[in-house]
Amino acid sequence: MTKMDITEYFQLVFTDYTLRTITLGTAILGAVTGMLGSFAVLRKQSLLGDAISHAALPGIAIAFLITGAKDTNTLLLGALVSGLIGTFWIRGIVKKTHLKSDTALGLILSLFFGFGMLLLTFIQKQPNANQAGLDKYLFGQAATLVESDVWMMAIVTGLCLFVLLLFWKEFKLLLFDADYTTTLGFNTKFIDILITSFIVLAIVLGLQTVGVVLMSAMLLAPAAAARQWTNSLATMVFLAAIFGAFSGVFGTAISASQTNLSTGPVIVLVASVFVFFSFVFSPSRGLLFKQIRFIKNRRDLELHKTLAFMHHIAETHDDISHPHAIILLNNFQGYTRSTLQKLVEKNYVEIKGSMWSLTKIGFETAANLYTKKSTDNE
Amino acid sequence: MNNAQIEIQIIASLVSIACAIPGTFLVLRKMAMISDAISHSILPGIVIGFFLTQDLNSPILILFAAFTGIITVVLVEYIQKTGLVKEDTAIGLVFPALFSIGVILIAKNANDVHLDVDAVLLGELAFAPFDRLLILGTDVGPKALWIIGVILFITITLLIAFFKELKVSTFDAGLAASLGFSPAIIHYGLMSVASVTTVGAFDAVGAILVVALMIAPAATAYLLTTDLKKMLALAIGFGVLSAISGYWFAHWLDASIAGSITTMLGLIFLFVYLFAPSKGVIAVLYREKQQRAEVSLLTFLLHLKNHTELEERHVNHLREHINWQRVRAKAVLELALKNNMIVVDKNIVSLTKKGDTFTSKAIDYIITNRDAQIEDMKDDFFLFRG
Known part of the structure; x- marks a missing residue:
């Protein structure tokens, strides 16, 4: 791919056939993986994607060995079969033995991938000129996308969307309360297999573009980012699809504007930026606002403490507004110059020189502070 | 090398x-x-x-x-x-x-x-x-x-x-x-x-x-x-x-x-x-199959113990009443016969003495969930092992 800069890319994207195909492809891919990734993330199956994508590699190699052709659809069919075998073997290991799911995932991931690499190196040694380029499935090469691939992606995405809408209620129910779903009489096994199969399908679809090694991030990152902005499943799925699509487009744009850059890693990094941004800046869950809320709460607490202490002193006097020295507050923890200033602003306290006195409102608020607390506790 | x-x-x-x-x-x-x-x-x-x-x-x-x-x-x-x-x-x-x-x-x-x-x-x-x-x-x-x-x-x-x-x-x-x-x-x-x-x-x-x-x-x-x-x-x-x-x-x-x-x-x-x-998977599957058979056996024996009426203990009736498929019923019947738990006389099934004590013990175990009662049964049955 020739070198160009990003602005040039966006000018070309509507006119240039190759660029349009690639961009459309990665956008659709990002959308469908984001959508299905939401389910994977919420079902605590985040790493399943990693295992499946690695497990797909031997399928690609075997499909090539059998057919001897590099037809994308055939190879991806092989990947699908071997991904499904890997998935169900993982379930078998977790169900039938005492090995835990992390062990099962790591096992299948590394064993299938190792076997796939064995086959790939074996193929490379074969006297067959056709074999070159199979290793693009390791890191993905969006440049190899052609229009039929994009159509394929669009069809699968459409199918996926259809099934998602059709079984929306069941999927949602299974996600949040599997036992309840069973008692309602739904065939949970069927729903479970359906959603898992679609996750496998989405992963396989992305192998050509992003590659087996990094495909799992395409599944996770948009969903993890979307999760931070909403508590509603529908919104999350929608947002994840948007994030995924944008990761795809930006990733392709950046990788197309540089030489020597695989698309996969760039898309993953763009998606990671989305995640980072969401982690920090999401209003309700984000780290930044959480920290701000934390500081604000602590300040409020200090304010309360100071007020309560003042009330404690004022109580011993007949006249509640009797002035006291500010120095009195010094050995008290909650007191700072700013908390005192805040109390003045709220009209709870009056300051004259180096003396303070509670106002009537301030005294009542402080008294209520306690009664409120004590009623809260009951 | x-x-x-x-x-x-x-x-x-x-x-x-x-x-x-x-x-x-x-x-x-x-x-x-x-x-x-x-x-x-x-x-x-x-x-x-x-x-x-x-x-x-x-x-x-x-x-x-x-x-x-x-x-x-x-x-x-x-x-x-x-x-x-x-x-x-x-x-x-x-x-x-x-x-x-x-x-x-x-x-x-x-x-x-x-x-x-x-x-x-x-x-x-x-x-x-x-x-x-x-x-x-x-x-x-x-x-x-x-x-x-x-x-x-x-x-x-x-x-x-x-x-x-x-x-x-x-x-x-x-x-x-x-x-x-x-x-x-x-x-x-x-x-x-x-x-x-x-x-x-x-x-x-x-x-x-x-x-x-x-x-x-x-x-x-x-x-x-x-x-x-x-x-x-x-x-x-x-x-x-x-x-x-x-x-x-x-x-x-x-x-x-x-x-x-x-x-x-x-x-x-x-x-x-x-x-x-x-x-291993084969061992686990085998064990699960055994356990299923034993649960069925226990259900069967309990049924026999609870009914003294002849018609309740007729082979055909049992098949309907417990609602097992023919094959499984046969397997359970044979398992019970093999262990001398039951006798079949003119298609009427009745518990033997051994079957009777076994069933009592098993119920006792299920109710109290204590191990002591079944120590001697453990050898015969997978169900009670661990």
Whole structure:
């Protein structure tokens, strides 16, 4: 791919056939993986994607060995079969033995991938000129996308969307309360297999573009980012699809504007930026606002403490507004110059020189502070 | 066998031992996927280390890359602590990002770095004997052999020195903490060993095989024993076995040694997974079938005990009443007959004395859930064993 800069890319994207195909492809891919990734993330199956994508590699190699052709659809069919075998073997290991799911995932991931690499190196040694380029499935090469691939992606995405809408209620129910779903009489096994199969399908679809090694991030990152902005499943799925699509487009744009850059890693990094941004800046869950809320709460607490202490002193006097020295507050923890200033602003306290006195409102608020607390506790 | 072949096999065996030891603890601590994360995210560490040292076997590079591994663990734990995403998602977010940075760094400097991603993923064990370590001009063996040898030596020393602490903290973290072993030190110690091993081994066998060598032998051994020492020994055994058989398989096929060793690990695991004496799939399925039959038998006997009326105990009626399919009913009937629990007289089934006492005892057990009553029954029936 020739070198160009990003602005040039966006000018070309509507006119240039190759660029349009690639961009459309990665956008659709990002959308469908984001959508299905939401389910994977919420079902605590985040790493399943990693295992499946690695497990797909031997399928690609075997499909090539059998057919001897590099037809994308055939190879991806092989990947699908071997991904499904890997998935169900993982379930078998977790169900039938005492090995835990992390062990099962790591096992299948590394064993299938190792076997796939064995086959790939074996193929490379074969006297067959056709074999070159199979290793693009390791890191993905969006440049190899052609229009039929994009159509394929669009069809699968459409199918996926259809099934998602059709079984929306069941999927949602299974996600949040599997036992309840069973008692309602739904065939949970069927729903479970359906959603898992679609996750496998989405992963396989992305192998050509992003590659087996990094495909799992395409599944996770948009969903993890979307999760931070909403508590509603529908919104999350929608947002994840948007994030995924944008990761795809930006990733392709950046990788197309540089030489020597695989698309996969760039898309993953763009998606990671989305995640980072969401982690920090999401209003309700984000780290930044959480920290701000934390500081604000602590300040409020200090304010309360100071007020309560003042009330404690004022109580011993007949006249509640009797002035006291500010120095009195010094050995008290909650007191700072700013908390005192805040109390003045709220009209709870009056300051004259180096003396303070509670106002009537301030005294009542402080008294209520306690009664409120004590009623809260009951 | 020539010299190079022997050296390759020795290196592969040492790598497999060095991986099996931390791997066993990772599997037991349910942290197997951390090894996958580490193996991927050391890539940027390796690349930057390579820029600095220009030598893939430099100890500085190994330490630097291992440090990236530790950073991964810390980062994953930090994200987990924020509670924004679930634990496994945190792993899945961190390592692809770091790995991508590594891949991009390699791609952007492809011209001046003799390092390609395939080599990092897969290693080049076949070339390991050609990179010799020279001390004062004398050839003392392949560099990879020395590196992995030193790492293995450190690992074994640490294992022996801290075996008790590792064992306690793995199986009872609370007890370990109350005994005064810092869980953090043990945790990060193990992570450091895993990182250093991963980095030391990747050059020889590649990042993915490291994961396979850590998890697969330990998982296979775990299906065969629950004794920690035996599990370690078995894991090492499986590792070495697959390393050597894998080498010859690759030799015969003329393909990647790392891939071939992984395939061997896979075959060994598959075999044990299917045929392990008590935890293999076949054993489990057999046991489940037995248990189903015994539950049916018990239901059947209870029914007989509760009904004295002849018509309730007629063979045909039983079939309808308990609503079993013909085959299963027959199997249960035969099982009961074989154990002298019942007698069938003119199609009327009645309990024998033995069957009667057995049923009473079984009910007693189910109601009280106490073990004492069924000690003598345990030999006949799977149901009451553990």
